[in-house]
Amino acid sequence: MLIHSPTDLAQYYRDQRKLHGVSQVTVAEEIAVRQDTVSKFELKPDNVRLETVFRLLAALDLEMHIVPKGQSASVDEKTKEWSEPW
């Protein structure tokens, strides 16, 4: 799932949590944060700390992939050259 913004992520996250059938409390306990931290993330994700985001993702077995625009997400080049200006 392509994610463009914190809001995108939060909405997708909530959907996935529902699909997994788990409550915010359950998620929170699993990753040692508080229930209202999960709530805040789902409602107002802009200011959540990155470390918390990864804990939240782990709780639902969600993976983050970063991919250069235009490339398929499954492709994983190890190096990429560019035109040198000298």
Place this chain on the structure above:
Amino acid sequence: MLIHSPTDLAQYYRDQRKLHGVSQVTVAEEIAVRQDTVSKFELKPDNVRLETVFRLLAALDLEMHIVPKGQSASVDEKTKEWSEPW
């Protein structure tokens, strides 16, 4: 690229920035943050705010994909069923 942690993301980001041949100053100007915000992200990404992360990614034309563990990143199912326990 599969990312497991804030540190993973920061390292991959720095690599990509170098590959693009852009400085922290350039990135910072493009997305309206300060140079040392970029620096802090690359060195100590745990506490960076999610909103900042997305700005940083955009500056290098990097996309975030979230994918349930086990699925290929390029696959994008809109719904996913699970075995109902009732």
Place this chain on the structure above:
DNA sequence: TGTGCTTACACGGATTGGCGTGTATTCTTT
């Protein structure tokens, strides 16, 4: 050597996260 570019760090300030603890509101189900 010294000039320029890049990156790391500093102080002060406003804002916020995530914590502990507790409660209000909304929802689901009987």
Place this chain on the structure above:
DNA sequence: AAAGAATACACGCCAATCCGTGTAAGCACA
């Protein structure tokens, strides 16, 4: 309607962001 679960919100706390501004340290090359 009533009970229970789930979620949103409250106050006070400390630590952290990111800001403005400025500087110090790192590195390259003439």
